[in-house]
Amino acid sequence: MKRANVQALRKSALIAATIDQIGATGSLEVTVSQIARKAGVSSALAHHYFGSKDQLFLAAMRAILSDFGAEVRAECAGLETPRRRVDAIVRTCFSPGNFRPEVVASWLNFYVLAQTSREAHRLLRVYQRRLHSNLLAELRPVADVRAPQIAQTVGALIDGLYIRQALRNESLDAAASIGLVTDYLDGVLGAKPQDSKDHRP
Template sequence: MPRPFAEPLRRRALIDAAIAAIGERGSLDVTMSEIAGRAGVSSALAHHYFGAKEELLLATMRHLLTELGTDVRAALSEAETPRARISAVVAVNFSVTQFRPEIVAAWLAFYVEAQKSARLRRLLRVYARRLHSNLLSGFVALLPRPQAEKGAEAIAALIDGLYIRRALKDGLPNSASAVALVEQVVEATLAHSKPSA
């Protein structure tokens, strides 16, 4: 008798296994059979659910984007001021669930692969637009629009840069130090851009 919930659970297990394999390898140079083995399913079943490896990688990237988006929306719903909105976005990006080594490594691998894959590049553009928009929603209430745009872009670039440095094992060692650094730059940006009295 077919189990109606088996497919979503197996798909999720394969996505989690893909993240773990990419994180361990530090690249997308993993096989479907390796991912399937980690998920405890056959390679044939992995191909049945996703077809080619690229489809599994795209599903994995979409999963990461969905998880990040869900976390950001929840944090923004609790932010009571524009400044708190900026801090909420920063905090989520360096949270325990998002700044895990395997997630950081997966993001770096996807950035590298996006040089060759138009579909991954599109997904990364979605991520970049969302990050910029979420940061801008706080900055635009605190600064004139041109400075708000620049501030959001600078903080987004800093977040991405800290992920890259962390993936290369050359970055800040933990979430708290990353958040502190980004918050310091946010404060400097706000102070520098405010008109003097």
């Protein structure tokens, strides 16, 4: 295998292991050794490639954020109406990939990390702003001046549903969460009957 690939392979294995381990323990108090073991390498190698534990955390954040961004773009591609694209964004937030317990737990912990780390803070703001501007762009045509407020409400609602998932609130799974947001949107925008069967009964 080519050398460049080995490096990339190790890095992504370490990033995946980081997310898994944060998810497994529900905390940032994971040791580099635990992560490295899970990735099948030594802790020294993790330091070699990432420099520090914090850098590893940030890399994991960037990975989650960029996966999320890519998924949103993919889901929205080809959709005809703004409303459908809004729904696609919402669905993506709760998609199987993004709503996995490890990912939600990591997300929550990244919020905590953002209190200490400038870079984590910056990354989270980038995510928030991107989500907001995506929503805004789609809402503008259908909600006009109300669009900014609706976008903010949807954004906060999504974050709130996420945090509740972190508490493993069984009554609020992905489908129910999507349903809540969609119903809110139906309410403020006016229902959209032909699509509203999206959420399973």
